[in-house]
Amino acid sequence: MTTPITISADRQDPGRPFTHFWSTCVGAGRAAEGLRASWQEHLRTVADAAGFRYVRFHGLLHDDMFVHRRNEDGPTVLNFQYVDDLFDRLLDAGVRPFVELGFSPRDLARDPSTTFWWKANVAPPADLDAWADLVRRLVGHWLARYGRDEVRRWYFEVWNEPNLSPFFKGSKSEYFALYEITARTLKDVDAELRVGGPATSNFVPDARFAGEYEDTSQHAVVSEAADLDALDWRPVWVEDFLAFCHSRRLPVDFVSCHPYPTDWALDGHGTTRQHTRAADATTRDLRTLRRIVDTGPYPDAEIHLTEWNSSPSSRDHSHDHLQAATFVARTVLESIGLVDSLAYWVFTDVFEEEGAGDTAFHGGFGMLTLQGVPKPVFHVYRMLHRLGGELLARTEGAVVTRDSSDGSLSALAYHYPPEVIQAPPGSFGSREVAEQTLATGEPRLLKVELTGLRPGAAVAVTTMDHTHGNALAAWRGMGAPEPLTREQTAALREAAHATGHEVRHADDAGRFLVEEAIAPWAVLLFAEL
Structure with missing residues (x-):
């Protein structure tokens, strides 16, 4: 990595x-x-x-x-x-x-x-x-x-x-x-x-x-x-x-x-x-x-x-x-x-x-x-x-913030592959260049540590990546229908809204730790509940 x-x-x-x-x-x-x-x-x-x-x-x-x-x-x-x-x-x-x-x-x-x-x-x-x-x-x-x-x-x-x-x-x-x-x-x-x-x-x-x-x-x-x-x-x-x-x-x-x-x-x-x-x-x-x-x-x-x-x-x-x-x-x-x-x-x-x-x-x-x-x-x-x-x-790749009203912490991290030195290259006439860009990069280790939380505090983890919140992938998974029927449109909206979601918890000392690989182009949000 x-x-x-x-x-x-x-x-x-x-x-x-x-x-x-x-x-x-x-x-x-x-x-x-x-x-x-x-x-x-x-x-x-x-x-x-x-x-x-x-x-x-x-x-x-x-x-x-x-x-x-x-x-x-x-x-x-x-x-x-x-x-x-x-x-x-x-x-x-x-x-x-x-x-x-x-x-x-x-x-x-x-x-x-x-x-x-x-x-x-x-x-x-x-x-x-x-x-x-x-x-x-x-x-x-x-x-x-x-x-x-x-x-x-x-x-x-x-x-x-x-x-x-x-x-x-x-x-x-x-x-x-x-x-x-x-x-x-x-x-x-x-x-x-x-x-x-x-x-x-x-x-x-x-x-x-x-x-x-x-x-x-x-x-x-x-x-x-x-x-x-x-x-x-x-x-x-x-x-x-x-x-x-x-x-x-x-x-x-x-x-x-x-x-x-x-x-x-x-x-x-x-x-x-x-x-x-x-x-x-x-x-x-x-x-x-x-x-x-x-x-x-x-x-x-x-x-x-x-x-x-x-x-x-x-x-x-x-x-x-x-x-x-x-x-x-x-x-x-x-x-x-x-x-x-x-x-x-x-x-x-x-x-x-x-x-x-x-x-x-x-x-x-x-x-x-x-x-x-x-x-x-x-x-x-x-x-x-x-x-x-x-x-x-x-x-580089992350921030941690605090809510000024209730003091809750949140962090956001992203993986923009260093192999892509440009802004996303244009893909005109077809998706070929976009697909090549999307396939670039290797997973990267992400380490996020938040302390001073309540013991056992819940932290919501939201993920956007290749399989979560990816409308184009969801459309292709449906067989790439064109034009969309009303039923397909409703199903695609639901699928495209579905970013990854799970709730994790801080330990008994109020420490929340993440150490895991993050995929290229993924974006993760950690929000104390």
Whole structure:
């Protein structure tokens, strides 16, 4: 076996605050999808199980939400009924909106450029004053409907990935102008509203390429480097954005971007390898972003990573497998204390950027399939949520925490095989690469010792591995039926929910000890009852 994972803690050990930054926010596809019963059921499921407090999605102002319509011979019509319906249901579920102000309503867009299957209008507003009026009236409506105290708890992010031409048919300077008028408008409505950006995609190698991406030939040279992970990866536009806002005395309550651990974006912009970066790439990126913010003109700004996953593809079969879940556990525990949120993209396969998935397991981003079947990543977020609010011990592969209210201890351990030096490699067109990754690695010895417990205290042990909480394996065990019948769907949901569960006990001295092998890609939770 490789080096053991060893961790120990006593109930009386001094602890430090342990903020559950990974459950601050979660992503979803677009606003109109949120009007569906299954989407709403899935949101309640993940919010209850994993404690998500905000949800972010595209398309709030899209034509299928009917927010803005310009009549040829009459006044502009604003219709907030669909938005009200969606936001009412979010709040009823105990989840607040992380508001993405974009894309343009068609009648405000400068040209007819669109992206995604659902044709998001990606051209910037032709008339910034008209855009500002829409923002002013919409936010004013929210203040009247939900109350000032409630809306002040929300976040307002300007646009989505404006550095990528498929998502913003404009320049960096045009985005900055859009941010300026939007931020000023929000603060004019209520100075306590929270606004931020630039919501840019990916980190890129070398600071030279954190600008407009206009010279793709230079980017190609970097992408041919022998060791991409040895390069200095920087967040796109963030430093320029902060400098611009400071020069214009603009508010920046939070900084946002999307640290996918790859060198490619959805449009394959530039000449890249579709390189999957090192397994610790996200953590290194977050450290870089933390330094930039701490030493910049807005050191008190929060940091929200409003999209993140092992890859930016909704057809990557690795998303259905164990390795995607273990990657989440590893990244979260390695990134403690660096940011205010790391929003998993997304919570459900009710998601249509490329249209509907053709099969139940099509590599979608979601924690739940379209049918509501939990994938392994759902279980990891559920297990992480069970950790306490005080950190007692931390090592490579494990943490021990204490609940600040009742003093109970919990520990989480994972086995991300050291043989896999990358984040989970993408698996496109088939599951072949995902299966090869899943088969990599050897068992590892796990040693967990918890002391100071009550004599004979019960400790629940939850296991997610190849045979527990593995939806894809359960589906294959049923003969891989497609399409699923109602009865098969119900049976698969039950099987996929079944993580391993047993209750063990501390000894008479209040000592709980585990010494056993942990399989590659497994995640275990130990929770004092």
